[in-house]
Each structure stands twice: as structure tokens, then as C-alpha cells.
Amino acid sequence: MKTTPSLPSSQQGVGLLEVLIAVLVLSIGLLGIAALQASALRNNQSALERTQAVAHSYAILDALRANPVAARAGTYNLARTCTVPAGGNLIAKEHQRWIQALKNDLGNDAATCGTIACNAGLCNITVEWNDSRGTGGNPTQTTTTIGLI
Secondary structure, three states, X not given: OOOOOOOOOOOOOOOHHHHHHXXXXXHHHHHHHHHHHHHHHHHHXXXXXXXXXXXXXXXXXXXXXXXXXXXXXXXXXEEEEOOOOOOXXXXXXXXXXXXXXXXXXXXXXXXXXXXXXXXXXXXXXXXXXXXXXXXXXXXOEEEEEEEEO
8 A cells, every 4th residue: 555645735824934034124124214214304404404594694685685775885794703793783783693593593513604795785695504414414514695785
């Protein structure tokens, strides 16, 4: 009498190795998502700072337009300043508020600076800040806004 080996009719469960491989693949995917999220947050912060720098440039430009005689005379001109200037007259207080707003929104470090240069009704407003947190960010990021008074 010949006997043939019997084959299992169906699989009874999932093997431990299959479970470990599935967990490994899932964990690698979740780590990738976490890294992507961290990069997105850094770049979002960089974009926010760039937007705030432009908004502050337009804010001081509006202050210049509110006092066009003094602005055309060069009274609002401000050499590159990285420290909050002392208040005083109206123009000194405008400079103080502007630099303080830059420090509050773009980082209170030595890299956060502002410059105002007006000549014949054409003003260049330059804002500098540390943007090294963003992907490929520059530690001395600069934006310049040019406006007419």
C-alpha cells in the first residue's frame, strides 16, 4: 500500500516573520512622513518670516509717505541698524518702532537689521534676518523694497 504525503489544506495564521516585515515597512514609512512634516514646518516658518519682512518694509514706507517732506529731505534715512535705536522725535520713534517690530517678528538676534535710503523721492527699504532654519536658508537673508514717495 502506497501512502502519499498529505498537503495542508489552508494556511492557519500569519507567521512572525511576516508580521515583523510589515511592521518594519510601516515604521520606515512613518519616519519618512515625520521627516517630511519637520521640513515643511521649517520652510513654512521661513516663508512666514519673508512675508513679515516685506510687510514691515511696506509699513515703514507708509510712514515715509505720511511725512513726504521729511522723507524727501533724507531725514528718514537710516544706516544699517541692528539694535533698536533710542526714541526721541517723531522720526526717531518711527525708526525705533520699526526696528523693534523687526526684532519681534524676525528674531531678536544680531542678524536682524534694517536700512532706509531715500533719494529724490525713491526709497530703498532693506530688511536682513537669519533664515538659516529653512531648507537651503541663508544666515543673512535680505529683502529690498523700492517705493516712491
